[in-house]
Amino acid sequence: MQTIKVRVQASIRYRGKNEWLFQALFILLFALNGHGLPAQPAPSREYQLKAVFLFNFTQFVDWPPTSFDADESPLVIGILGANPFGSFLEETVSGEKINGHPVTVHYCQSDEDAQNCHLLFVNLPDVKKRKAIITTLKGKNVLTVSDASDFSKLGGMIKFFTSNNKIKLQVNLEATKESELVLSSKLLRLAEIFKSEKSN
Amino acid sequence: MMLYKNIPIRKKLLRIVFLINGIVLFVTCVTFFIYEFYIFRKTTSEKLSTIGKIIAANSTAALAFQNADDAKEILAALKAEPHIVAASLYDKDGKIFSKYATTARESVFPVSPGVAGFSFTNSYLDGFTPVTQDNRQLGTLYLKSDMGDMYERLRLYGTIVVLVLVISFFLAYVLVRFLQKSISTPILALAQTAKVISDQKVYSVRAVKMGNDELGTLTEAFNHMLDQIEEQNRNLVEFNQNLEQKVMERTEQLESVNKELEGFSYSVSHDLRAPLRAVIGFTSMLEEDYTSKLDDEAMRITSVIKKNTIKMGHLIDDLLAFSRMGRQDGTKTAIDMTEMLNEVITSLSPVEGNGAISWDIQPLPRANGNANMIRQVWVNLVSNAIKYSRKRKAPHIEIGSFDKDNKHVFFVRDNGVGFDQLYQDKLFKVFQRLHSAEEFEGTGVGLALVEKIISKQGGDVWAEAEKDKGACFYFSLPI
Numbered sequence: 001m002q003t004i005k006v007r008v009q010a011s012i013r014y015r016g017k018n019e020w021l022f023q024a025l026f027i028l029l030f031a032l033n034g035h036g037l038p039a040q041p042a043p044s045r046e047y048q049l050k051a052v053f054l055f056n057f058t059q060f061v062d063w064p065p066t067s068f069d070a071d072e073s074p075l076v077i078g079i080l081g082a083n084p085f086g087s088f089l090e091e092t093v094s095g096e097k098i099n100g101h102p103v104t105v106h107y108c109q110s111d112e113d114a115q116n117c118h119l120l121f122v123n124l125p126d127v128k129k130r131k132a133i134i135t136t137l138k139g140k141n142v143l144t145v146s147d148a149s150d151f152s153k154l155g156g157m158i159k160f161f162t163s164n165n166k167i168k169l170q171v172n173l174e175a176t177k178e179s180e181l182v183l184s185s186k187l188l189r190l191a192e193i194f195k196s197e198k199s200n
Numbered sequence: 201m202m203l204y205k206n207i208p209i210r211k212k213l214l215r216i217v218f219l220i221n222g223i224v225l226f227v228t229c230v231t232f233f234i235y236e237f238y239i240f241r242k243t244t245s246e247k248l249s250t251i252g253k254i255i256a257a258n259s260t261a262a263l264a265f266q267n268a269d270d271a272k273e274i275l276a277a278l279k280a281e282p283h284i285v286a287a288s289l290y291d292k293d294g295k296i297f298s299k300y301a302t303t304a305r306e307s308v309f310p311v312s313p314g315v316a317g318f319s320f321t322n323s324y325l326d327g328f329t330p331v332t333q334d335n336r337q338l339g340t341l342y343l344k345s346d347m348g349d350m351y352e353r354l355r356l357y358g359t360i361v362v363l364v365l366v367i368s369f370f371l372a373y374v375l376v377r378f379l380q381k382s383i384s385t386p387i388l389a390l391a392q393t394a395k396v397i398s399d400q401k402v403y404s405v406r407a408v409k410m411g412n413d414e415l416g417t418l419t420e421a422f423n424h425m426l427d428q429i430e431e432q433n434r435n436l437v438e439f440n441q442n443l444e445q446k447v448m449e450r451t452e453q454l455e456s457v458n459k460e461l462e463g464f465s466y467s468v469s470h471d472l473r474a475p476l477r478a479v480i481g482f483t484s485m486l487e488e489d490y491t492s493k494l495d496d497e498a499m500r501i502t503s504v505i506k507k508n509t510i511k512m513g514h515l516i517d518d519l520l521a522f523s524r525m526g527r528q529d530g531t532k533t534a535i536d537m538t539e540m541l542n543e544v545i546t547s548l549s550p551v552e553g554n555g556a557i558s559w560d561i562q563p564l565p566r567a568n569g570n571a572n573m574i575r576q577v578w579v580n581l582v583s584n585a586i587k588y589s590r591k592r593k594a595p596h597i598e599i600g601s602f603d604k605d606n607k608h609v610f611f612v613r614d615n616g617v618g619f620d621q622l623y624q625d626k627l628f629k630v631f632q633r634l635h636s637a638e639e640f641e642g643t644g645v646g647l648a649l650v651e652k653i654i655s656k657q658g659g660d661v662w663a664e665a666e667k668d669k670g671a672c673f674y675f676s677l678p679i
Contacts, residue, residue, distance in 0.1 A: 049266065056264035059333045098334060169265065186261035190270050 043086040049167055050160060051089040054121060054145060057158070058098045060187035063118055064180045067141035068101060075101040078117030078142075080108045080133060081124040111136045122146040122156065130154055143181055152194035157181070159194070170194050209387055213380040214373070221372045222365075229361045236357055240350050244325055245318050248345050251281060252318075252329035256341045259289055259298075260333040266291075268298055275300035278343075285324075286344040289331070297339060306344065313340035323347050386415040390422060403430045462523045469520040476516065479509050518645040521576070522630065525652050532657075535571050537564035537610070541599060544578045548586060557586065562600035565608050567677045573653045574677075580646040581612045581673050587640055588616030588671070607659065607676040615670040627663055650675065 043051065058075055068075075075098050077089065093103040108114040111133050120142050124130045130148055134155045137144060144156045151159040152172045157179070159170040169191040176183055183191075204212070255274060262271040271289050275298055278284045285306040289298040290313040301307035318327030326344035330337050386409075393407040403426055409419045483506040491499070541564065567574070582597070589595035598613040619627070619634045626632040628651035631644040647661075654661045654675045665671035 053265055060261055190261050190265050190267045
């Protein structure tokens with residue numbers, strides 16, 4: 001725990017330029033949470049796994065080439081809402097490249113900001129906000145992932161859920177198709193496919 | 201086991217073909233067996249490697265999203281390949297993530313993943329395949345295959361080899377039985393011909409030529425040789441006939457010359473007797489009419505002259521008898537030998553003047569022959585016996601006969617002086633004597649005459665004797 005804290009602080013210091021921005025974010029998060037949680041909590045085992053999973057999604061999902069500005073453009077993993085991974089996600093993706101695209105982590109400030117991501121982890125406790133971001137990203141080449149139990153129903157693409165103490169996946173294929181994202185059959189085999197009430 | 205060089209050529213050919221066939225097939229089969237073994241190992245290795253790659257490719261998501269159920273399901277798909285006995289997946293950290301084993305016995309896995317690649321250990325093929333997604337290693341797959349597949353295949357291969365061997369040996373046997381005839385038949389025919397010739401001495405037989413190969417040449421040469429032998433045989437027979445003809449001619453010449461000689465000696469002996477008679481006559485006249493006028497010495501000389509002249513007369517008589525034999529025709533009659541012998545003994549006994557002889561005369565069979573000549577034989581043999589046993593205190597003469605080899609054998613045995621067996625060959629030759637004239641008078645013609653007569657009658661003469669212990673003379677006549 002201690003070491004993680006130190007490392008996180010070091011990474012913050014490295015980003016000295018954006019210090020103001022970060023402090024503002026922390027204040028915002030603090031205000032939004034209203035729970036008085038520490039700004040940089042050590043991620044639980046569950047979120048460590050989820051961080052790895054987020055990175056692994058990039059290996060099993062094909063984005064349309066148009067979603068990249070150039071061949072060397074980064075593949076951006078965004079986090080909208082509070083960051084539950086601490087620095088763990090950044091550590092996981094550091095130095096990794098997917099099809100020549102370096103993988104980076106971006107902490108999104110707004111829904112508009114999230115549009116530039118390739119993969120967005122939605123961590124918004126407010127269902128309205130979740131609905132809003134999903135609506136905003138509809139048809140955009142952004143793979144949305146969330147813990148929220150209603151995420152698939154809302155039109156999110158991949159939902160983490162826990163069953164038998166294991167993290168499972170639920171995929172909304174209609175949503176991914178609409179966003180022109182191709183999920184590997186291997187990934188789909190592992191996942192539970194969400195069927196919307198409409199199609200039923 | 202029969203020696204190879206002693207077995208028939210047909211079997212030899214069969215064995216040669218079998219041996220070559222066997223060796224060729226064996227070498228071929230062993231080569232293919234080895235080839236197959238290595239190819240199969242390679243194929244098995246490649247196959248396992250391919251399966252490994254497929255399984256690894258399928259397990260990426262399971263490893264990436266820690267889905268043990270999926271991993272298990274993927275590994276369970278290996279059931280389709282029963283020779284893969286064990287498999288396991290290792291995660292990024294080298295910990296076993298999922299396991300698969302056909303039996304509990306096989307459920308032993310390496311603790312941590314090793315270097316990628318497959319190798320044969322004992323009767324297993326096993327190794328590791330990295331599980332990668334986009335060149336990123338997510339874990340490692342371990343696969344273990346038993347070689348049952350290979351042994352099954354090699355067993356099948358072995359069965360095929362045995363079948364091929366059996367079939368090819370059978371075919372070889374049938375073909376050789378059929379084809380070897382082209383070689384063995386001419387040889388056997390040749391051998392058969394040679395055997396007939398050597399067994400039956402028939403040189404007119406010829407071997408049949410069956411082709412223009414070396415055997416054909418051999419047959420030709422063999423037949424040519426027979427031609428030559430036959431030719432030489434003909435020459436030999438012709439030569440023999442010529443020789444016989446020549447011998448006959450010579451014999452005829454000799455016989456006529458011999459006859460001339462006999463005629464000559466007869467006339468000589470006969471002509472010699474006439475002057476001798478005059479000498480005896482006039483000597484007798486001297487003795488009788490001039491006794492008073494001649495002194496004692498003259499009378500003695502006269503008596504010596506007379507004595508020698510008489511002796512010469514005997515000699516001439518004997519010579520005459522001997523030469524007459526050749527001139528006489530052999531008119532044969534049945535002779536009562538007992539009667540003839542009695543006559544001879546009666547005529548001889550008073551002359552010899554020896555009544556002291558004890559006679560033992562057995563009954564004799566009748567015999568065929570010229571009576572005059574046989575009488576002469578008895579006279580000569582009996583008088584000889586009397587002469588040479590006269591000086592004994594108790595002279596004994598035994599006369600008898602027996603049958604032998606389809607001939608009557610007659611014998612005259614005395615207990616006289618006998619003779620040395622060493623000189624037997626001289627016994628029956630003219631003028632050959634074993635005793636001096638002073639000891640026993642005689643001309644040396646008697647036994648020669650006996651021999652000549654008996655051989656003319658178709659019989660044999662021989663004698664047995666021991667010095668000072670008597671002699672026995674035998675003669676045989678055909679029954």
